[in-house]
Amino acid sequence: MPSAEPNTVVPERMVDLETARAAHGGRIDQLARKLMVGDPLADAVIAELDRLGKEGRRLLNAGLTDGLESLGPHPPAAIAALLRQVEAVPSWVDPAMLSRGERATISVPPLWFQLCGMSSALVHTYSSPAIARLLVQTGKLTTMAPRRLLETGMWVRQATAPGGLLRGAPGYIATVQVRLLHARMRMAALQHGWDSAEWGTPISQVDVARTWLDFTLTPFHALATAGIELTGAEDRDLYAYWSYVAHLLGLEESFCAEAVDARSARVLLDLLDSTTAPPDDNSRALTTAMIGAQVDALAGGPRPLMPRPALEDLIHGLLRRSFGDALADSLGIPVSSATPFLPLLALVNSQSRRWQTLTADSAEQARRENAAGPSPDAVAALVPGGPAYHRHLHGDTADPAA
Template sequence: MTTAQDCPQPPQRLVNFDAARAKHGEKADAMARMLDVGDLLADAVITELDALGKDGRLILNRGLTDGLDSLDNPPPAIAALLRQLETVPDWVSQESLVAGDPVSLLVPPHWNLLAFIGGSLTHTYSSPSIAKLLVQTGQFDKMAPRRLSETGVWRANAILPGGLLRGAPGYVQTAQVRLLHARVRSTALKHGWDTAQWGVPINQVDTARTWLAFTVVPFLFLERVGFVFKEEEQQGLYQHWWYIAHLLGLDESFFLDIKDHATASPLLDLLDSTVAPPDDNSRALVLALYTAAVHVLSGRPTSFLTEAGAQAILYGVARLYHGDALADALAIPPSTAMPVLPIIAVGNAQLRRSQTTVPGVAAQERELISQYYRGLVNNLPGHTAYQKHAQPDE
């Protein structure tokens, strides 16, 4: 796993760092060093693919689906990455991989989507450094609907039962996402990315922030609307996402001591407290995201929401979770839906009670939601951006 080098002068993107150091101690210093650490294994593969072209991608794809042992004399960087991916840490339970994410599969898909949009992605885009990199990739407004769908497909494959087993779609696509991050990092550095200001593109801290956006952030969001999970349930969630962090190349120091929302909160506080306020890039990304999301939420076959209703709900739950100050900074307008959110939360809390008290309800919910996600991952036309990057003809 990658390790940080000493960083006496942290990147200028950090704000309130003295206060963070006083509160979090060595964790703050370690975080600052990690702003200059990317992903050596994935970065080496990108260099190798550039040299090998189509042949390298064929080898990589076969290795991801069939395993390192299926390759004869693989290139060294591809072999090293596959070896790390296939080395299952002793803290991973094979039974849990077969079962999938035990908590995400208890949340109705429309609430999962609202938590992902109004919670996770909004939180991610509020970071100016992440927003700057995403805006630089171009056409973010036109591509927002597609990116939303593609990220949803990856997440669905990653949480489905068996999705993270070697060669399964969630395993393969997580590795492809990791390599796409390495490609973006390489391209940004070649085009003059200011590392003194921003740190390495998609560094370990940004990856940790993304990981938190799929663990603690959406579930703290969901608590605001009635979906509260017990500590033992949270532990199953984090154990599943530990392995995703491993596949994404995140240093274990960021996540192995995180077992529930309570132990995730200090890291979330550290990262959030040292991020500058949202900027124009952040606001542009959130606007594009919400515009796309409203069409998705109102256009679903089973949706009872009009575009105006979807917009009101999305704005309302986003402001409920992030608070008025951050919502205003991101230009998320006030919502007429705010008064009805407590009523909605009561209904969701009743669903959670039935899942925990009525025999068979939780298992039935998991199966129904799994069926929904299996249909979702099979209905996205064409290759995703992370899949295209790995195709031999690209």
């Protein structure tokens, strides 16, 4: 059992504590404690919904759409507590920022965000054995990977769209629904023999922090290796915006308050990665399934980008370029024949990006063009029954992760 300060329970999933402590000091003990913490507000709502049934779900969905005040003088206690928290916009949030949307993500061509950003985000999430174990236990890989890819992409588009996080807007509702899906999965795991002494609380605060980094630092690092780099202003705006997403997801502010740009976010990522065991068989299975789903999505349309084998090889190369050979090897990502050509591809993207961001007008024009793709509603139509984070709050609680 790893050592920590007195009275701190350290889950067995934490590794190399002394080495990590030399770099991060007392934050290691904070990390150990947060591995045992879930999301009490969201957990209480799930218990309340199970008790109240259809009426509870109706009230919650009405509250998300129209606000707590719409529920009258005596709303259910747990639902009211959650709504108070998400409706209390922190003082540091700029309303104009929410109206503009998350401009860094919108500035990236959708094809490249899907090909490079989304792939790297999900693969890095899966590299955590604890997260991978939970996902494999609660879903079928053959059906889960395509759904998760579609649903995650739809959520990101809703959450980053101009005005998407304003109260009652699609991104605001979807983000809180994702939070409650995490709580549903946490309850299901604990009811089915999850070993908290070994793995910590399922979808702990640490796991949510990792996921948050996988939609800020991880995808934009991958995009940078492909030649699509953010300006300093875009980088700062990215973390300011996603700090509000973290608030809605129930991530404690202490985790992301110091992550104000890519440089400071890397410190947090190192804290998490340095105490995480190497990827396991579950991580490799999820990675393989996700890459297969990504290839199917990009090669299965009426005008595929390239033949399937070449596309799969390209994704392997992009992931290896982003993560490095050591992590890629441990995730089972094959060596790519595209690797020698990726620097040239990055150069082409870099030149295109330079012209795109040359002036404020050209950057805004690029964002408008990128935002003109299929709407989240059109993507939702491709997900049978709608996304899992929506379904489980509308009466379908079976297979919450599938």
